[in-house]
Amino acid sequence: MRQTTPPPPAAIDAWARLQRASGAVLARVETRLKADGFPPLGWYDVLLELSRAEDKTLRPVEIEKRMLLAQYNVSRLLDRLAGAGYIEKLKSPEDGRGVSVRLTSEGDALLKAMWPSYQAAVEAEFTKYLEPGDAETLWSVLGRLVP
Amino acid sequence: MRQTTPPPPAAIDAWARLQRASGAVLARVETRLKADGFPPLGWYDVLLELSRAEDKTLRPVEIEKRMLLAQYNVSRLLDRLAGAGYIEKLKSPEDGRGVSVRLTSEGDALLKAMWPSYQAAVEAEFTKYLEPGDAETLWSVLGRLVP
DNA sequence: TTCATCTTAATGCAGTTGCATGAAAAGGAG
DNA sequence: CTCCTTTTCATGCAACTGCATTAAGATGAA
Numbered sequence: 143m144r145q146t147t148p149p150p151p152a153a154i155d156a157w158a159r160l161q162r163a164s165g166a167v168l169a170r171v172e173t174r175l176k177a178d179g180f181p182p183l184g185w186y187d188v189l190l191e192l193s194r195a196e197d198k199t200l201r202p203v204e205i206e207k208r209m210l211l212a213q214y215n216v217s218r219l220l221d222r223l224a225g226a227g228y229i230e231k232l233k234s235p236e237d238g239r240g241v242s243v244r245l246t247s248e249g250d251a252l253l254k255a256m257w258p259s260y261q262a263a264v265e266a267e268f269t270k271y272l273e274p275g276d277a278e279t280l281w282s283v284l285g286r287l288v289p
Numbered sequence: 290m291r292q293t294t295p296p297p298p299a300a301i302d303a304w305a306r307l308q309r310a311s312g313a314v315l316a317r318v319e320t321r322l323k324a325d326g327f328p329p330l331g332w333y334d335v336l337l338e339l340s341r342a343e344d345k346t347l348r349p350v351e352i353e354k355r356m357l358l359a360q361y362n363v364s365r366l367l368d369r370l371a372g373a374g375y376i377e378k379l380k381s382p383e384d385g386r387g388v389s390v391r392l393t394s395e396g397d398a399l400l401k402a403m404w405p406s407y408q409a410a411v412e413a414e415f416t417k418y419l420e421p422g423d424a425e426t427l428w429s430v431l432g433r434l435v436p
Numbered sequence: 437t438t439c440a441t442c443t444t445a446a447t448g449c450a451g452t453t454g455c456a457t458g459a460a461a462a463g464g465a466g
Numbered sequence: 467c468t469c470c471t472t473t474t475c476a477t478g479c480a481a482c483t484g485c486a487t488t489a490a491g492a493t494g495a496a
Binding site for chain 2: 152153154155156157159160161162163164165166167168169210261264265268269271272273276277278279280281283284285286287288289
């Protein structure tokens with residue numbers, strides 16, 4: 143007798159697994175960073191965006207768009223980063239409402255210090271489990287979700 | 290002259306995109322659920338696990354494992370669900386420390402009421418952007434990350 | 437110019453999460 | 467049994483997030 147083939151996983155299963163997997167792996171990476179004495183990943187992400195930007199400077203609204211964060215979360219995250227001395231807030235020269243945020247040398251140093259730990263964490267909790275080609279596959283499929 | 294091929298995206302790029310994409314899509318789905326007047330997805334997930342369980346009943350520690358949540362988050366999530374009447378907490382018959390959590394009929398009703406909204410949200414914010422085979426591909430690759 | 441509208445950023449408050457700890461029962465070695 | 471370790475669940479407190487609102491400057495139509 144013929145074996146019944148299992149039904150193909152529907153999109154909803156892929157959705158559920160996407161949420162579970164990315165959440166779990168993120169938690170593990172954050173745990174490793176913290177164990178190494180570093181601040182949360184969100185801090186790293188802001189510093190990285192700034193380090194790549196012209197003059198190491200960005201407007202908060204730009205950070206908001208690049209990191210896909212809510213406006214008030216950006217505002218407070220920048221507060222914390224400024225309080226810790228990793229960025230500095232300047233009055234925006236071209237927009238009276240605006241703020242300009244610049245990476246400080248301390249921020250740049252933190253970025254460089256965190257990188258090995260971050261890289262090792264991603265390797266241990268993510269890359270290690272992938273098979274050849276998986277990274278490209280993921281990158282390509284997920285790219286359709288964030289245009 | 291030969292065109293230089295772009296470097297293949299490294300695992301770290303796949304990691305970054307995984308976090309961005311899953312976070313962004315999750316936020317959009319949650320926004321739709323809320324717009325329809327429903328509680329957060331976490332509530333749905335607990336109710337769903339209970340509905341699938343023997344006697345519609347689970348121990349908190351089981352929910353913790355299935356949902357990959359921290360223990361204190363489960364404890365408080367169950368508090369809220371019990372407060373809203375969607376589950377009831379019973380003393381575990383076989384374990385004096387333990388609690389047993391059972392889905393109430395109100396909880397079952399909420400589950401059924403949320404499903405169409407949830408399904409539509411996932412369709413609109415996730416499935417819609419996928420191409421044929423993507424769901425299976427994602428499911429398979431992500432499966433390696435949560436053994 | 438003038439005024440209504442949009443954009444940028446901050447903040448008070450309530451709800452949620454993370455961390456550390458504690459209480460109580462189960463499990464297990466001797 | 468006795469004692470030590472482990473498991474299960476709750477909670478005080480601090481930090482963070484979401485929501486709603488506010489303030490202030492930019493933008494653009496008339």
